[in-house]
Amino acid sequence: MYLNGKVAFVTGAAQGIGRAMVEELLHKGAALVLVDLNLIAGEQCKASLDEEFGSHRTLFIQCDVTDEKQLKAAFQKTIEHFGKLDILVNNAGVNNEKDWEKTIEVNLISVIRGTYLGLELMNIKNGGRGGVIINVASLAGLTPAAYQPVYCASKHGVIGFTRSIAALASIGNYGVRINTVCPAFVDTPLLESIEKEENMGQFYKYKDNIKDMMKSFGVLNPSLIAKGLIDLIEDDSFNGAVMKITTSRGIHFEEYGAHQKTKI
Ligand SMILES: NC(=O)c1ccc[n+]([C@@H]2O[C@H](COP(=O)([O-])OP(=O)(O)OC[C@H]3O[C@@H](n4cnc5c(N)ncnc54)[C@H](O)[C@@H]3O)[C@@H](O)[C@H]2O)c1
Numbered sequence: 096m097y098l099n100g101k102v103a104f105v106t107g108a109a110q111g112i113g114r115a116m117v118e119e120l121l122h123k124g125a126a127l128v129l130v131d132l133n134l135i136a137g138e139q140c141k142a143s144l145d146e147e148f149g150s151h152r153t154l155f156i157q158c159d160v161t162d163e164k165q166l167k168a169a170f171q172k173t174i175e176h177f178g179k180l181d182i183l184v185n186n187a188g189v190n191n192e193k194d195w196e197k198t199i200e201v202n203l204i205s206v207i208r209g210t211y212l213g214l215e216l217m218n219i220k221n222g223g224r225g226g227v228i229i230n231v232a233s234l235a236g237l238t239p240a241a242y243q244p245v246y247c248a249s250k251h252g253v254i255g256f257t258r259s260i261a262a263l264a265s266i267g268n269y270g271v272r273i274n275t276v277c278p279a280f281v282d283t284p285l286l287e288s289i290e291k292e293e294n295m296g297q298f299y300k301y302k303d304n305i306k307d308m309m310k311s312f313g314v315l316n317p318s319l320i321a322k323g324l325i326d327l328i329e330d331d332s333f334n335g336a337v338m339k340i341t342t343s344r345g346i347h348f349e350e351y352g353a354h355q356k357t358k359i
Contacts (some may be wrong), residue, residue: 096227097154099124101175105172106160106209107187109136111283112231115317116184116252116324123146123325124173125182128173129155132187160187160205161197170212179224182214182328184230188204188249191289193296197243202249206230207256210273214260225270227328228256232275234339237349244300250277254337274333276325277349279341313342322346 102121107113117127121144129144130138134157141155154176158169173180184205193196210228217226235243236250253274261273275352279287288294289305323346327333337349 101125101181103182104128104181105184106130109140110132112317112320113186116322119321126177127153128131130158131167132159161200180216183228185209190246192298193292198245199249202250203252206253217271228273232277234277234279242298254292258335274336276323276338278320280309282314
């Protein structure tokens with residue numbers, strides 16, 4: 096997909112990986128809907144982007160992605176404001192092993208709901224114009240994470256769901272490509288949650304083990320995740336892809352055996 100003139104909807108856009116993705120998409124000429132729960136960070140993010148790109152290029156919508164009504168309204172506002180939707184990035188996520196149900200709600204249920212809502216608008220079999228959906232998972236979606244079992248489960252869920260819907264979109268000729276990106280540790284405010292009992296709960300005592308893992312694996316710059324996103328959008332051959340991003344190997348892909356391959 097050629098990005099110039101496209102409309103992208105990014106959740107969790109106010110900071111971290113979402114913000115880096117938004118900046119890269121703006122540089123490529125897309126218009127952006129910035130969706131985030133955090134009103135102050137969202138408004139600050141839009142204000143600073145306005146200085147560089149002009150206020151007409153972005154729309155900030157405060158929205159809790161776990162609230163079905165708010166999420167539906169955000170898609171509706173996107174169509175009212177920009178007239179179309181071409182790209183959806185379900186990026187909002189949390190690390191909370193104490194309130195673990197919330198982790199499943201934000202990281203998995205909202206990604207599923209967002210994907211279905213995005214497909215309703217973009218599926219050419221539904222009157223849409225086609226498009227691309229990227230669901231942000233994690234390397235923890237592919238390996239065990241001893242101190243973050245529910246975060247790990249939520250991200251495994253994102254990968255399984257996304258690969259399945261990508262297969263369906265291909266079989267049904269939806270005109271929509273759906274992929275996941277799975278970063279290792281990334282330098283964002285989310286990493287601070289590892290040091291907080293209110294986030295880690297019973298696993299708080301292992302915080303130093305996670306910090307040791309960060310030291311040995313290294314921590315990525317969010318701009319590399321944004322680059323991976325652009326690759327997944329621009330290259331029309333990707334559907335059902337599981338992009339991995341690590342400090343040791345950079346951007347690469349999970350290889351599945353023939354028996355596990357979906358029709359792509
Ligand atoms: N930082 C990492 O090491 C890392 C690694 C792999 C994957 N990820 C994933 O990348 C994504 C982005 O993470 P990040 O590191 O940028 O985190 P972050 O905490 O820096 O940013 C997340 C953003 O999502 C927003 N958000 C949280 N809950 C929300 C909700 N209910 N509704 C709307 N917005 C909400 C927050 O306000 C925040 O702006 C997440 O899905 C995360 O799991 C992060």
